[in-house]
Amino acid sequence: MGEDPQGNPTDADRPTLNPAALTVADAARLLGVAADVVQKDIGEGSPASADGSANLIRYAAWQNRGTAACP
Numbered sequence: 001m002g003e004d005p006q007g008n009p010t011d012a013d014r015p016t017l018n019p020a021a022l023t024v025a026d027a028a029r030l031l032g033v034a035a036d037v038v039q040k041d042i043g044e045g046s047p048a049s050a051d052g053s054a055n056l057i058r059y060a061a062w063q064n065r066g067t068a069a070c071p
Helices: 024-031 035-043 056-063
Strands: none
Touching: 024 035, 024 056, 035 056
């Protein structure tokens, strides 16, 4: 593990998430909802990849479908 001179972890030690391919659990955590909510939305037609991962931007757009902000 790398540390900077002050003893803080370096970026290489921090986990990363790909907003274009999130697990249901990661998407739920980032959105502040339960994983079953995201899974239910996917079952109801929310965009998801064949592997079940969710694209955060496409999911958010799907959530806002029909609103003035997202035509």
